[in-house]
Amino acid sequence: MENKITKLEGYSPQISNLVSMMNYVRKTTLETVAGLSVANLDFLPSGDGNSIGALLAHIAAVERFFQIQTFEERHPHKSEIATLTPALGLGELGRDEIRGRQLSEYLQTMASTRENTLQELKKRDDEWLFREAAWGTDLSNNYFLWFHVFEDEINHRGQMRIIRKMMKDDREE
Numbered sequence: 001m002e003n004k005i006t007k008l009e010g011y012s013p014q015i016s017n018l019v020s021m022m023n024y025v026r027k028t029t030l031e032t033v034a035g036l037s038v039a040n041l042d043f044l045p046s047g048d049g050n051s052i053g054a055l056l057a058h059i060a061a062v063e064r065f066f067q068i069q070t071f072e073e074r075h076p077h078k079s080e081i082a083t084l085t086p087a088l089g090l091g092e093l094g095r096d097e098i099r100g101r102q103l104s105e106y107l108q109t110m111a112s113t114r115e116n117t118l119q120e121l122k123k124r125d126d127e128w129l130f131r132e133a134a135w136g137t138d139l140s141n142n143y144f145l146w147f148h149v150f151e152d153e154i155n156h157r158g159q160m161r162i163i164r165k166m167m168k169d170d171r172e173e
Contacts, residue, residue: 014126018146019118025150026114029059029157032164033103041106042099045166050090052163054098055156056106060113061087063149067113070133070142071120117149 003024008016033041033052041053050058061084068076076084086097129143 010122012125012129014129014143015121015124018129018143019121022114022117022146022150025153025157026110029153029160030107032157032160033106036103036164038100038102040164040167041101041103043163043167044095045163048091049163050094050159051099052160053101053106054087054090054094055160056110057087057094057098058090059153059156060106060109062152063110063113063117066145066149067117067120070145 005017005020007013008019011019033056036052041056042051044051064080065076065084065088068074068080086093129141129146131142133140133142133145135145135148
């Protein structure tokens with residue numbers, strides 16, 4: 001994989017740029033979590049913190065949420081909200097429900113979610129990226145919403161790196 005923002009086969013120019021950035025972010029997230037055990041994935045840095053596993057689930061849930069909003073142009077159904085809420089909201093519900101999973105389970109969910117994103121983005125053009133969209137009560141556009149998907153992943157990848165250091169410090173004591 002090249003570390004370039006470049007034209008990608010099957011995508012419009014601006015979507016190529018977006019996908020290039022998303023690919024790099026995902027590569028570095030995968031490097032951050034490589035080799036983690038279930039215990040590592042479930043480690044809580046504090047009583048009200050989030051585990052690396054929960055953060056991985058969150059990354060996939062955020063992407064799925066924006067797929068629904070931008071590709072399907074609708075709000076999630078109640079059943080989808082129920083499924084996504086523990087990972088989207090994290091917190092106590094996430095701590096209770098997102099645990100005991102193998103790394104491969106998180107990575108498979110992330111990969112299948114991303115594959116859907118990539119297939120949907122191939123169906124769209126740069127004009128679609130700049131189409132206005134709502135983000136809560138604010139006016140946004142599809143480009144910004146998809147930027148937010150990988151910006152959120154970058155933020156949580158940083159948290160994962162800190163949590164990994166905390167686990168190392170715990171083992172050294």
